[in-house]
Amino acid sequence: MSLKNxxxxxxxxxxxxxxxxxxxxxxxxxKPLTSINYSSKGRNNLGRITSRNHGGGxxxxxRIIDFHRKKIGIKGTIERVEYDxxxxxxxxxxxxxxxxxxxxxxxxxxxxxxxxxxxxxxEIKIGNSLPLxxxxxxxxxxxxxxxxxxxxxxxxxxxxxxxxxGIDGNYSIIKMSSGEIRKIDxxxxxxxxxxxxxxxxxxxxxxxxxxxxxxxxxxxxxVVKNPVDHPHGGGEGKSAGGRxxxxxxxxxxxxxxxxDNKRTDKFIIRxxxxxxxx
Numbered sequence: 001m002s003l004k005n006x007x008x009x010x011x012x013x014x015x016x017x018x019x020x021x022x023x024x025x026x027x028x029x030x031k032p033l034t035s036i037n038y039s040s041k042g043r044n045n046l047g048r049i050t051s052r053n054h055g056g057g058x059x060x061x062x063r064i065i066d067f068h069r070k071k072i073g074i075k076g077t078i079e080r081v082e083y084d085x086x087x088x089x090x091x092x093x094x095x096x097x098x099x100x101x102x103x104x105x106x107x108x109x110x111x112x113x114x115x116x117x118x119x120x121x122x123e124i125k126i127g128n129s130l131p132l133x134x135x136x137x138x139x140x141x142x143x144x145x146x147x148x149x150x151x152x153x154x155x156x157x158x159x160x161x162x163x164x165x166g167i168d169g170n171y172s173i174i175k176m177s178s179g180e181i182r183k184i185d186x187x188x189x190x191x192x193x194x195x196x197x198x199x200x201x202x203x204x205x206x207x208x209x210x211x212x213x214x215x216x217x218x219x220x221x222x223v224v225k226n227p228v229d230h231p232h233g234g235g236e237g238k239s240a241g242g243r244x245x246x247x248x249x250x251x252x253x254x255x256x257x258x259x260d261n262k263r264t265d266k267f268i269i270r271x272x273x274x275x276x277x278x
Contacts, residue, residue, distance in 0.1 A: 003199050016206030019199050025080040029063055030093050033103050037062035037086065039215065052248070057215025060085040066102045067143060067151040069129040069189055072119040074098060078127075081106050081196075088158035090196040105143055105156060107193030118189075126193035132172040133186035137164045142195050144174065145188035152189070159198030171267075179273035222248065 008014035042054030063084050076094040079101075084091045092106040094116060104116075107126050114127060122128040124139065135141060140161040143152030154176070155162045166173040171183035205211055208218070222232035223239060230248050232239075245253040 003202055012207040015204055017202060017204040019197060019203060021083055024090065025082040029061065029082060030101055033064045033101060034061040035064060053217045053219045054215060055217050056212055058213050062086055063091060063103050065091060066104060068149070069118045069191065071096055071100070071102060076102070076116050078110060078112050078114050078116065080112055081110065088197060088200045106196045107142065107191065108196045108198065110196070124192060127191065129189050129191040131186065132164060132184060132188050132190055135164055135190060135192070137166060139164060139192060140194050141190040141192060144184065144190040146184060148185050148187040155195065158195055158200035161194040173269065176272065180268065181270040183267045183269065
């Protein structure tokens with residue numbers, strides 16, 4: 001994929017950079033693998049806003065992706081590569097020899113007409129899915145299961161991948177893009193290749209309206225609010241807040257560790273790299 005620039009006829013087009021989708025499927029998605037996508041508007045099951053500044057956005061259907069890759073031992077052919085409004089990477093429609101269709105995450109450099117295979121007997125080829133114990137070290141993989149049979153959870157965003165750096169008994173040692181190194185059960189499935197659409201990170205929205213199409217509402221800074229609405233609010237004239245930055249509910253916004261999952265600490269060999277300034 002390549003980036004698409006626009007002639008500077010307006011202030012908006014001057015700064016807009018988008019991903020060129022001319023090579024993707026131009027029709028509608030495969031209807032049996034779609035469902036209604038209800039927008040939560042950032043609210044939880046009690047109707048309370050738990051994720052601020054979400055709402056609106058263009059209507060779209062959800063594409064049902066198979067993260068489990070359970071079609072073992074049957075060859076599939078890639079029918080088309082599509083844009084998915086629900087995720088940053090592209091997806092591919094695969095037709096299997098038993099005439100069943102599945103949506104999978106599309107890796108980079110995959111082509112329409114290519115054949116893919118799921119299972120321990122699969123060869124090391126882009127798009128094939130097999131257990132970690134059958135994948136050599138140093139190979140880029142994505143859609144990695146944390147628990148065998150639980151479906152891919154790791155490396156599902158555009159351009160992302162992880163690598164296998166070694167074996168430790170019944171576990172494979174995985175190196176994440178964040179720098180974290182952890183052990184995962186070697187029976188877990190993973191897919192070969194780097195995910196598609198790596199230029200997603202280079203997009204420049206260009207105008208506020210495009211953010212609204214994506215369901216992102218305007219964000220008001222805390223320091224311009226009243227004290228009743230935000231801990232940073234109040235003061236005569238401009239103020240720096242007078243305290244460390246926090247969310248409206250008082251949660252620290254400056255590097256507070258929120259991970260609370262001691263059950264899996266034993267699988268983490270090395271923590272992720274710290275960001276600068278933290």
